Amino acid sequence: MTIQYLSALTGVLTIFFSLFLLYKKRISLDAAAGSGAAAGGGALDADFRLFKVSSRVPALGLFLIGFILIAVPSLKGSPAVRQYTVSGLVEATDRGPLYEVEVVPQYPVLHLSARGELAVPVARGTDGRFPVIGLSHTRYASEPIDLNDPTKVTIDGEYIRLKKPVVLFNLGGGK
16 A cells, blocks of 8 residues: 555656756757667656656656556555455344344444344454444344454354344333
8 A cells, every 4th residue: 555655656746846847947848859868869768667658758758657657556446345244143132123223333224134133244444353333223222242352253254143142122112
């Protein structure tokens, strides 16, 4: 990730430096005489591993190199985020409607199935940890589900399974 930022920063600096050299009249937009720097002309020849940049107009060549340094990291894109699926059962102390229970924090809001089955897609955070999820309903209360706690979950490849059902306690009110 850092190399992408450095490449983009180098590209921006190359473009600004090219503009500065144009302003100071060290380079120009006129075609250079001769057939290259070796022949005493002002041409620009840059040989990269994957491609070669050659221009008889040095200012345009520098701009092109700057734009390439900016474009390559942005074309590569960010690495794919690995998705995990949390599954398990949720039970209530009474026979209330489990399909109304929301899983938080999730967007879009997910609900349990009518039988209390949990199926939630999650991803690791930037710190490498899984999120702590909760269950929300005006009628019930439960403890948060820490997906990083090995006593509560089992991680098997892309699946995170709850070791035992989460119990929702009736608050004695609500819908």
